[in-house]
Amino acid sequence: ILIPDMKIFNMALLISVSILLAVGGYMYRDEADPVSLGHLHELDFTIGEWNGSHTDLNVRGLEIRGADSEVTRVYKDAKGREVKLYTGYFASQTQGKEMIFYTLQDLYNSTEETVIQISPGKAVHINKALIANGPERVLPVLYWYDVQGKIIANRYIAKFVTAVNGLFRNGTNGALVMVYSNEKSPDQIEQAFNDEIDFTRELMPALAKYFPGH
Secondary structure, three states, X not given: OOOOOHHHHXXXXXXXHHHHHXXXXXXXXXXXXXXXXXXXXXXXXXXXXXXXXXXXXXXOOOOOOOOOEEXXXXXXXXXXXXXXXXXXXXXXXXXXXXXXXXXXXXXXXXXXXXXXXXXXXXXXXXXXXXXXXOOOOEEEEEEEEEEOOEEEOOHHHHHHHHHHHHHHOOOOOEEEEEEEOXXXXXXXXXXXXXXXXXXXXXXXXXXXXXXXXX
């Protein structure tokens, strides 16, 4: 069985998405109807054994623009573990106001898809990435897209699903979710990802009630 190179697959998918977006732009108005969501700012400050507080997203390589609703938190547990959360929801997307954007290229360049077990019998595909900040310091990040209740890792597939929704549902809403840590040295990376995964298992059910489609 021949397995196509992922770069070729992604390029083919990107071309398909571009054609679909072009057709959609011709056939439909420039901006789809915004799709509102639950009050994202009411996301629980206690998620499982993690307790949160407000923080700012001020990280090189994680510049987000145009989200209609955002949550930035830091969560800690009784063991002293700490993770940070960014959630940005786009009620609609147009050129320059997108959850997949060139300002996140450093994130995309180091992305590797992974599978995590959320609960018995339920696994999801998400991304993990490392953003370098000097030779000995990196920022470990988990991230994924939520498009009409679908958790999607691959950004080209997220674009494709968004384009299809824009054509047939007149809705281009979606969310970007990132769970990340403070900068780590190489020997701390594995533990940082494990902490982020533990938090993500608790986070996904808590987030679901705020996003359309779940």
